[in-house]
Amino acid sequence: MLCPVERADAARNRARILEAAARLFATAGAPNVTMDDIARAAGVGRGTLYRRYPDRASIALALLDEHERALQEELLRGAPPLGPGAPPAERLAAFYSAMVRLLEDHAHLVLGAETGRSRFETGAYGFWRAHVRSLLTAAGLPDPDALVEPLLAPLAPEVYGFQRTDRGLTPRQIASALAGLAAGVLGGNGGGRPPS
Amino acid sequence: MLCPVERADAARNRARILEAAARLFATAGAPNVTMDDIARAAGVGRGTLYRRYPDRASIALALLDEHERALQEELLRGAPPLGPGAPPAERLAAFYSAMVRLLEDHAHLVLGAETGRSRFETGAYGFWRAHVRSLLTAAGLPDPDALVEPLLAPLAPEVYGFQRTDRGLTPRQIASALAGLAAGVLGGNGGGRPPS
DNA sequence: CGGCGAAGTGGACACGGTGTCCATATAATC
DNA sequence: GATTATATGGACACCGTGTCCACTTCGCCG
Numbered sequence: 190m191l192c193p194v195e196r197a198d199a200a201r202n203r204a205r206i207l208e209a210a211a212r213l214f215a216t217a218g219a220p221n222v223t224m225d226d227i228a229r230a231a232g233v234g235r236g237t238l239y240r241r242y243p244d245r246a247s248i249a250l251a252l253l254d255e256h257e258r259a260l261q262e263e264l265l266r267g268a269p270p271l272g273p274g275a276p277p278a279e280r281l282a283a284f285y286s287a288m289v290r291l292l293e294d295h296a297h298l299v300l301g302a303e304t305g306r307s308r309f310e311t312g313a314y315g316f317w318r319a320h321v322r323s324l325l326t327a328a329g330l331p332d333p334d335a336l337v338e339p340l341l342a343p344l345a346p347e348v349y350g351f352q353r354t355d356r357g358l359t360p361r362q363i364a365s366a367l368a369g370l371a372a373g374v375l376g377g378n379g380g381g382r383p384p385s
Numbered sequence: 386m387l388c389p390v391e392r393a394d395a396a397r398n399r400a401r402i403l404e405a406a407a408r409l410f411a412t413a414g415a416p417n418v419t420m421d422d423i424a425r426a427a428g429v430g431r432g433t434l435y436r437r438y439p440d441r442a443s444i445a446l447a448l449l450d451e452h453e454r455a456l457q458e459e460l461l462r463g464a465p466p467l468g469p470g471a472p473p474a475e476r477l478a479a480f481y482s483a484m485v486r487l488l489e490d491h492a493h494l495v496l497g498a499e500t501g502r503s504r505f506e507t508g509a510y511g512f513w514r515a516h517v518r519s520l521l522t523a524a525g526l527p528d529p530d531a532l533v534e535p536l537l538a539p540l541a542p543e544v545y546g547f548q549r550t551d552r553g554l555t556p557r558q559i560a561s562a563l564a565g566l567a568a569g570v571l572g573g574n575g576g577g578r579p580p581s
Numbered sequence: 582c583g584g585c586g587a588a589g590t591g592g593a594c595a596c597g598g599t600g601t602c603c604a605t606a607t608a609a610t611c
Numbered sequence: 612g613a614t615t616a617t618a619t620g621g622a623c624a625c626c627g628t629g630t631c632c633a634c635t636t637c638g639c640c641g
Contacts, residue, residue, distance in 0.1 A: 196637055199589060223627060234591025239629065309547045335562035338548050339539035348538045351505045358531055366531035373570040392608055395618060419598060430620025435600065 205231040206238060210248045215297050219249060246307050249298050256295060257313045260287055264320050277328040278376035281340070284320065285367035292349045293360050308345065317341060328375045340374065343367060401427040402434060406444045411493050415445060442503050445494050452491060453509045456483055460516055473524040474572035477536070480516065481563035488545045489556045504541065513537055524571045536570065539563060 195203075209231035213222045227248070228238040242248045269275035270283040308314055318337055325333035325340075342348070352358045391399075405427035409418045423444070424434040438444045465471035466479040504510055514533055521529035521536075538544070548554045 196588065198636065202590085224629090225627075228591090235593095235629085236591050236631080237589075238591095240589075243629085306543050306547070308543075309551065330565075332558060332562060334552065335548070335554055335558040336565065338544050338552070339562060339566055342538035342541060342544045343535035345538060345541065345544075347502050347504075348534055348541075351502070352531070352534050355505065356530065356534070362528060362531040366528060366535060369526075369532065370535055370570060374566060375569075390609095392618065394608065398619085420600090421598075424620085431600085431622095432602080432620050433618075434620095436618075439600085 202231070202233050202237055203241060206233065206242070207248070207252060211252055211298070214249065214252075219245065219297060250311060250313075252298050253295060253313070256291060257316075260291060261313075261316055263287070276376075277324040278372050278374075281321065281324050281371035281375055282368040284317075284324075285344075285371060286364045288317075288344050289349075289360050289364040289367070292344065292346065293353075296346065296350060296353070314341075317344075324375065330375070336374070340370075343370070398427070398429050398433055399437060402429060402438070403444070403448060407448055407494070410445065410448075415441065415493060446507055446509075448494050449491060449509070452487060453512075456487060457509075457512055459483070472572075473520040474568050474570075477517065477520050477567035477571055478564040480513075480520075481540075481567060482560045484513075484540050485545075485556050485560040485563070488540065488542065489549075492542065492546060492549070510537075513540075520571065526571070532570070536566075539566070 206227065210222070210227050213226055213230055217226075222245070224235065224238060224245070228235050231238070242251070263271050264284065266272060270279040271287060273280075275283070318341060321340055322333050322337045325336055330336060349363070352363055353360070402423065406418070406423050409422055409426055413422075418441070420431065420434060420441070424431050427434070438447070459467050460480065462468060466475040467483060469476075471479070514537060517536055518529050518533045521532055526532060545559070548559055549556070
């Protein structure tokens with residue numbers, strides 16, 4: 190092997206592909222974009238495209254990667270309530286709020302790409318899962334493993350998209366409802382309930 | 386028009402299609418079954434199949450219909466805690482429990498058929514939604530519209546399937562966790578929390 | 582600077598599924 | 612039993628996917 194690193198043209202094409210895919214996803218909607226479209230828009234052949242990204246999901250994943258990593262960093266080492274230090278209920282609410290922002294900003298990317306089962310198989314999902322699970326454990330809840338997925342399920346792109354588009358909810362409303370959920374499950378008090 | 390009702394052969398073929406589809410879905414898994422397969426197994430032509438069911442989802446929907454209707458009946462007029470009479474938190478927990486049973490019994494049907502966005506467009510979803518929303522309203526929660534989807538999201542077939550298969554959870558565990566969720570959100574007390 | 586090997590490229594190809602269409606067959610009415 | 616609307620079923624074209632391989636380009640080394 191003479192070239193241990195990525196070749197210059199390969200890097201150039203990778204950038205082209207990602208740029209073109211981002212543009213197409215944003216304008217036409219992810220599910221309506223075919224591999225052909227992306228290859229043509231990027232000015233590369235089909236073979237080149239498939240070499241790196243076997244399907245649409247992996248392209249969207251690459252596009253989302255940087256944004257998700259930033260949030261992950263904040264969860265691990267950022268300031269409270271997102272980062273360590275705050276009580277679990279508040280951290281969960283902050284996490285929900287941050288995820289709502291992420292979904293709102295990149296809905297077009299994430300929709301139809303991370304959809305269905307493939308969502309669970311991404312590294313990002315594993316991270317969110319571990320984070321929420323640690324919050325549940327810290328709060329002393331029984332059987333945190335069984336509560337993680339129900340708490341993460343509202344963040345599925347399809348659910349968020351349905352609430353926003355079909356139900357006409359605002360990001361504020363959604364984040365607020367999720368904060369209530371977090372308080373109800375993790376906080377001792379009935380956080381989401383009206384003071385009675 | 387001479388035949389205002391469904392013709393005899395049409396009814397017969399409808400039954401054949403549903404029976405064949407149920408068999409195929411159960412053995413091969415819904416996503417792996419093509420329209421061709423169903424038509425051939427049912428002994429009808431493609432045109433006949435497409436006439437009634439434009440896609441797999443509508444077939445699965447027809448198959449699930451009766452089971453869902455039974456549960457809907459119970460929710461409306463059955464005995465507490467599933468039917469009217471019990472406090473909202475207990476009714477929601479009972480609903481979760483019944484849905485877990487439904488998912489467990491018909492996972493093969495529902496998986497890959499009601500998947501993704503199409504789930505929200507079924508009449509059944511609208512019913513579950515209205516039910517949960519009424520429970521939220523009865524409990525006096527603010528903005529029930531924003532809480533409905535998060536509470537229904539854990540029942541998405543993909544989520545349930547992931548918990549059962551990949552995570553190795555039992556139906557009991559899942560139902561129990563959801564009961565805790567119901568208690569935390571709707572019940573004043575921390576139902577899912579350990580007594581402190 | 583020229584050639585060499587390996588990685589990268591791109592388009593042609595075959596496959597499979599979907600959805601449509603229409604000539605034919607069949608059931609229900611008269 | 613004739614008639615007419617409806618149902619049937621298979622043939623057809625279309626589209627997207629994923630693979631494959633002959634060719635090109637890159638990077639190194641003599």
